[in-house]
Amino acid sequence: MGTELNRRSFLVVAGLLGLTACGSNTGREGSAKGTLRHWYHAYGEDGVQDAVRRYAAAYPNAQVEVQWNPGDYDSKILTALQNSAVPDVFEAQVKVDWVRQGQVVPLDDLPGDARGDFVGALLESQTVDGKLYGIPQAIDTQVLYYRPSLLAKAGVTPPKTVDELVDATRRLNADGVRGLFAGNDGGVGVLTAPLLWSAGLDFLSEDGRAPGFDDPRAATAFGKLRELHQGGGLLLGAPTDWADPGAFVDGLVAMQWTGLWNLPKIVAAHGDDVGVLPFPRLDAGGAESVPVGAFSAMVNARSADVEAAKAYVKWLWVEKTEYQTEFATAFGAHLPARQSLAAQAEPLRDGPGKEIVGFVTASGRIASPARWSARANTALSDAVSRIAREGAEPAGELRAALDVARDEISRLDR
Incomplete structure (x- = not known):
């Protein structure tokens, strides 16, 4: 461009x-x-x-x-x-x-x-x-904002994979600044979809007639959120939640997952010391992404x-x-x-x-499919929460969420 x-x-x-x-x-x-x-x-x-x-x-x-x-x-x-x-x-x-x-x-x-x-x-x-x-x-999206100066000081390169994001979050946790803020629930609410996309998966199959996360890679991806929680670099209990840029603007974190809508406030606070990234891929078989809604x-x-x-x-x-x-x-x-x-x-x-527009062009994913029901979403969110916050076994938790998703898809098809 x-x-x-x-x-x-x-x-x-x-x-x-x-x-x-x-x-x-x-x-x-x-x-x-x-x-x-x-x-x-x-x-x-x-x-x-x-x-x-x-x-x-x-x-x-x-x-x-x-x-x-x-x-x-x-x-x-x-x-x-x-x-x-x-x-x-x-x-x-x-x-x-x-x-x-x-x-x-x-x-x-x-x-x-x-x-x-x-x-x-x-x-x-x-x-x-x-x-x-x-x-x-209007169209909204979310991205990973980061402070290049803080990453450089810690010897961290902008993360391109989920493992690099986990490592960066841990290493940036220094001098009273946490590594990452993705919401006071530790990212359960806003990172569930990007984690699925990072593994090349989705909530639903392409035709919408089956769950899209009936794959062992989903358990692997959600296990990474548990690693983020265990690393000690996540900010929890911030004065405002992920949709507000306060944690990043006030210097509480080196990275924050939040909305495009906050870009003017973030640039006003940090000037040229602002970088942006899509959510990273899980591995070579996955994909970068930003949610679009x-x-x-x-x-x-x-x-x-x-x-x-x-x-x-x-x-x-x-x-x-x-x-x-x-x-x-x-x-x-x-x-x-x-x-x-x-x-x-x-x-x-x-x-x-301009970079964020490029992310939407290359990696935008619809964030809330109409056929993805509230009950199915609650079941998956609860499973991800237990995996991330309690250390529950990912595959078992996802089996239960898959059962609910299949029931919901069947109900909607009747």
């Missing part, structure tokens, strides 16, 4: 990843001029909350109330979809169970002529049984006015390209979900940002 990140660069990313009128009166006060409730999780970047409230206030066809949701947003959404007409619109990544239980509505009619402008795999990741249930808002706007099937909610989603996430550009590029660093808006991603034009 050249010195300037251009449209063509983002088309390469897109190639890798794929890379109306309001309804009739439903009893709401004022019908189309009624109130819509829009839920977001609590973004960590300054300015996002003010921006989305400004977008909502600008919508001409209804009053839109924005609710900001700190804490366990996923649980709040699950509860709301089961029991309530609120929110009308919310951001999430679609799950097959929501579709099968009739909790979300198809949005295939919303993209219109703009469908081809969205990164193809993002639309695919929000598609179940051939129908689209979410309009992507996007929150998408969805409509609650229990909304008192589904058509009004859909019209609002179309206005905000299909028609209002100036808002979409600002949302993706003005608060932290994100990749726009639409190719035509990509050239405006200022933080990604050079330096570590």
Whole structure:
């Protein structure tokens, strides 16, 4: 890539990843001029909350109330979809169970002529049984940030394999600075997928009809997380969790696994002393990776006015390209979900940002497949937690998780 990140660069990313009128009166006060409730999780970047409230206030066809949701947003959404007409619109990544239980509505009619402008795999990741249930808002990824000066001082080269990452974490644990922060659970939550990918595996088989980790290499990969825990270089109990750059910015660690969105804060804190890496491969048979995902706007099937909610989603996430550009590029660093808006991603034009775009191009993997159910994910996460934190035998733990995953796949296929 050249010195300037251009449209063509983002088309390469897109190639890798794929890379109306309001309804009739439903009893709401004022019908189309009624109130819509829009839920977001609590973004960590300054300015996002003010921006989305400004977008909502600008919508001409209804009053839109924005609710900001700190804490366990996923649980709040699950509860709301089961029991309530609120929110009308919310951001999430679609799950097959929501579709099968009739909790979300198809949005295939919303993209219109703009469908081809969205990164193809993002639309695919929000598609179940051939129908689209979410309009992507922005693309996020996660990478390994490191301080080149601290690695040089310790005689450590940037890790290219998982064994090198384990060794670097141990050797960088010095002078009151820990080697690595990957969350207060020691990486169970955010490193499970990259560890699978490092071994050339995945949550599901390519056709989605079988578990993708029914392989001895999965046990080997998750055993490496146990080695990270035993090495003494992992930071646990940080004031903030992995999605916040605080541990890295404040000099508590030499390396942190966290999001692209934190790049501006990290560069502001450390200047040129910032390096970035994808998650390393397990061995020659594995692969480097970065997770790629996007929150998408969805409509609650229990909304008192589904058509009004859909019209609002179309206005905000299909028609209002100036808002979409600002949302993706003005608060932290994100990749726009639409190719035509990509050239405006200022933080990604050079330096570590440009490198991260290259990682997405070469090694991006969809982080949350729609057919990977919450129950299967919990079973695997619990197994990985016991392996990493308690020293449980990997193969045995994974057998139990595989049984749950097979049951879930069978249930979804019925």
